[in-house]
Amino acid sequence: MSSFDLAIVGGGIVGLATALAVSERFPGLSFVVIEKEAELALHQTGRNSGVIHAGVYYQPGSLKARLCKEGAAATIRFCRDHGLPFEQCGKLLVATDDVEMARMAALQERCLANGLEVERLDAAELTRREAHIRGLGALFVPATGIVDYGRVARTMAALVAERGGAIITGAEVRAIREEPAGVVIEAGGQTIWARHMIACAGVMADRIAALCGLDLDFRIVPFRGEYFRLGSDKDAIVRHLIYPVPDPGLPFLGVHLTRMIGGYVTVGPNAVLAFAREGYRFGDIRLRDMREMIAYPGFRKVIRSNFRSGVLEMWNSLSRRRYLQLCRRYCPELTLADLAPYRPGIRAQAVLRDGTLVHDFLIRETSRTIHVCNAPSPAATSALPIGNEIVDRAVARFGWRQA
Template sequence: MVYDLAVIGGGIVGLATALEVTRRYPALSVAVLEKEDGLARHQTGRNSGVIHAGVYYQPGSLKARFCKEGVEATIGFCRENGLPHEQCGKLLVATEAEELARMAALQERCMANGLPVERLDATELRRREPHVRGVGALFVPTTGIADYGAIARRMGELIEAAGGAILTGREVSGIREEGGEVVIEAGGRTLRARNLIACAGLMADRLARLCGIDLDFRIVPFRGEYYRLGSDRDQIVRHLIYPIPDPGLPFLGVHLTRMIGNYVTVGPNAVLAFAREGYRFRDVDPRDLAEMIGYSGFRKVIRTHLRSGLSEMWNSLSKRRYLALCQRYCPELRLDDLTPYRAGVRAQAVLADGTLVHDFLIRETARSIHVCNAPSPAATSAIPIARDLVGRAEKRFGW
């Protein structure tokens, strides 16, 4: 059988894309290829579960547009399919007077992105969150929480109900375009499709290279480590609690997150991983590590962010230092409040000059479209990303 479309990647972006195709073009045959034995095993199933409002993103960027559209789309999908979600809102807390100027800049960014935002003084912050300390905060009410693994699995069910195929255990080892088709070697089998959309996350650059794309980036993995608070702390916060991010650092900082399931996590940090699927400090993949070290863009990133990178590594190794990050805005937390929780690995595209790619990055060939960088808020934005990809496919593939 020759499928009309093969989608590589059983995470939420690939599944949302396949689902969008089945809805717009029910006559097309669609197959989703996933290398694991189930869906949502990596970034989708190991993130913080936040429905991001779009606070931080450059106005006019794909991130800003897709995230804002994604809030409504994600909540709508959850409602339609009876999936748990909650729009609990987020507080960005300034813990020192020096952070108030950065907080004001974030407020302006919210307004530029068309987001509702409310500025709170220390008294109002304390009233709303008795366990949180700060000199001020921004309240963003549209932020929420969901279970993205559950969303992805439901998308898979809907794809199959529409006649699509979900093919797990199919790790892609080869792709070539020949005779008007894309020939895919996956899991020891050959699959043929007229067109391909790759949403491969941590393996995005490798699949793009298989399709002959001249890469101007590489994927560098960063592990985000979390702790879960004990059950006696389940009601410690009513909202999501975030620090005011340092604009000189590439990640947002450790935060308190209410989760679906009525518990609270702390995290993530951002530690260089020594394997693309390195969920533990001791996980090392020689191929992944050699590729990173051999890439000039990686070496430049390390030089630029050496101090912050070493600090993150030390925070990872020292539970006490990790706790200190949380105590800045929640001082009553103690070491025994932090219990182990699953880690995630973020796929970060890095250009050859050492620039971290912050927006979505998409590349194309005659018969394929590749999502090469889909950083947070990709889970929130999955449905709008899918709509955009199908729009590109209509033009590229002549649907």
């Protein structure tokens, strides 16, 4: 049996940022990161749009609002310190009808409430800045940027290893037993004992929490985000990131045009209910995942209250032509021939028993464990301050003392 002061379950960017914070603030603490996949950062970290979010959408005073703004600055500092490519190209939120114009005004107020620089553009100025984009108006948020989060996570992992942290891959957690003096973890054929445990398990967050005996008031529901990549002739089609003005009743931001660090442009994502927690293709179905979702009252309530939008998302997923129409609302020159397949992602969305979608980051605790239970976008942007937030909670919960 291997013994550590701390075990961190999950080798995505949030788990690695937590490990990095531990190594910086408690250099004498022994710890291990446990990842079920053969490589780190394969799921939400490695399958997102690479956006450094500024914090436009989030409720003022919420964890998301605070940690996203801090995280954008921290991500850029981290990239500069370690020679990683990034670009602060800014984002345009484009309104294409009167309803979106009204929503845009509310978003502008939220930007100001969250302490963000924002500029309102009329249609003529929008066209001047983005010749291929059409709309009635737009908000420009200059703080938004782009980065390769997979590369950021791997750099974090290298730093953690340099500082003496252990990283175990290919070790899926099968059982957890919390004892008076510590936590026993069965993972990948190994038994690991740790005085304390922190779980950053993404789409498996509720299952890891359940293994620790937490009385769950939520479940994870997976939504697949499908992307397309534009051809190389469209690499310069936009200078900024182009987003629609989102429906405030939904937790998803809508299909957008995203410049990528590799020099190309992607379109997406949509948000389609996935039939497997790691189901990246439409036909991926896992019976255990389906049974758990259907049995959960919160999931059934979500389906009832969002049935129409869910059917539309599914239709858009099945029809590339309908998906294209979402893009053509603000970029009318795009054609079906421009849309090439690109890697999809999964959003791990926590849902409460009453059917409420959890919008903020959600953290739960037991006497010896801390669980990051809801950390969808902008978790990658916010990862570094999330790591420090978790360590702050560990200090309060576990009585850790810095040397």
